[in-house]
Amino acid sequence: MQLKFGAFMAPFHRLGEDPTGALSRDLELVEWLDTLGYDEIWVGEHHSGGWSPISSPELFLANAAARTRQIKLGTGVVSLPYHHPLMVAERIMLLDHLSRGRAMLGVGAGINPADAYMMGIAAGDQRRMMAESLQAVVQLLEGTEPVNCKTDWFELRDAAVQLRPYRRPALDIAVASPGSERGMRLAGRYGVGALTFAGRPGVPDAPLDGLWLATEDEANKYDKTVDRANWRVAICVHVAETREEALNQVRPGMTRWYQEYVRETIGAPAVLTMGCEVDECQEQKTVIIGSVDDVIEGIHHLYEETGGFGTLLINTHDWAAREQVLHSFDLFARYVAPHFTGALSGxxxxxxxxxxxxxxxxxxxxxxxxxxxxx
Structure with missing residues (x-):
């Protein structure tokens, strides 16, 4: 087993916090991850709900590119139904050059129905629109001929991106899969990577071991090749010196996030007992929280449950105090990651x-x- 590591930043910030300061701290966290040697960071796109203030991951990552040296920068994700596919391709190619080849394109259908509603998009149309756009985006980014196509919501006429990838042959593309086969099958259809959310607190998802099989099945149908090394799995992780410390550090923040955001803001069909969220998620294995040894064991379990993947992404939350979050990422980079990267073998x-x-x-x-x- 040899893994890469990164972070998935929605981001989540509790209402009441100054948004400008929150964005600055998000950028500081990306710099910290770069200093610690994490491989990549993915940043989300949200337009409503109050908790996630980044509306353009490309703008945020362009700022981050100027502050960092080696960490790869991914859109996690661009909601394809909200954008013309040529604009998606042009923006990510520009970011690829600004970051000297560190850009990655993560795409999805858009997870928040309120965002789609404001744009006049029916929730029932989002996945169809996502599939139509993805086909066009892949052709624009990986093809060499002008693209012509027309749907009921976009048209391309002899369309081509002006910039080619900074590093050939192409930049990384990943399709988001929030607990179902749909995104995994799209990844297989186009021979691109997948980004799966392994643990959604309180939400029963499809077994992880079957998800990659769906990707391979779809790839075979379309004569494409896929690789588990391009499968990214995201889960909430927090590390402290002891299990008790780690649990106590995240318990108040997770309770607040679950009640105020998951239940009261988006109304997700999640079922957890108030005040016992962390303990129940530990039992359900939808989070990995504890000492260094606990986290190493949790990653081994997750790897076996999935059948193998290439990169583990740590979901970023404001569950713990700022210094505790930074310390958790430090402990992970120093004592957890080396067990899975081969750095300790010699x-x-x-x-x-x-x-x-x-x-x-x-x-x-x-x-x-x-x-x-x-x-």
Whole structure:
């Protein structure tokens, strides 16, 4: 098992917090992840509800690109029914060049019905529109010929993007899959990556082990190739020195988020007991919260449950205090990630070799000391 690691930033900020300051802290978190060596960050698009103030992930990530050096920057996600596909392709290609090849395009149908309502889009049309747009976007980004197509909501006439990818052959594309096969099958149809939300607190989702099988099944139908290495799985993670500390740090914030956002704002069909949200999610394995050892064990379980994936994304929330969140990402990068990246293999082998032969080396040292001339 060898994994990459990153973060998924909706973001979520409780009402009452200054939005300008919240956005600044979001950018600071991206810088911190870059410093710690995380592989990638995905940033969402939302237009209503009050808790997620980023309406254009491309604008946010362009700012982040100027502040960072190596972390890859993904739209998580651009809601395709809300945009003309040529604009989606042009904006992500511009971000790719501004970031010197670090841009990634995550796409979805749009998860908040209120956003679609404000634009006059029927909720029942979103997935159809998503599929129509994705086909056009993939042709624009990966093809070399002008694209012509017409639907009931967009038209392309000899359309082509002016910029080609900064790094060839193409930039990463991932289709969001919030707990169902629909997005996974679209990823298979076009031979692109998938981004799955592994744990949605209080919401029963389809078993994870069947999701990738749906991707492969669809890929076979369309003569495409897919790879589990391009499957990203997102889940809520928080690390502290002990399990008790970790649980206590997130408990008030998670209760507030669940009651004020999940239940009272979006009215999601989630069922958790007030005040016991963290404990119930731990039992359901829709979060990974605890000590370093707990989190390592949780990632192993998630990997086995899915049958294997390429990148684990940590959902960012304001459940814990700011310094505790930053410390959690630090602990994860220092003590959790190396168990899955192969970074420790050489050090562990060297330590074991020296430990196995320590008696011989000690004897050689003593003999050398005896043989040394007296000055």
């Amino acid at each position: 050090l562990q082998a060297s330590q074991q070799w020296m430990a196995t032969n320590r008696a011989d080396f000690s004897a050689q040292g003593r003999e050398a000391a005896k043989a040394a001339p007296v000055s």
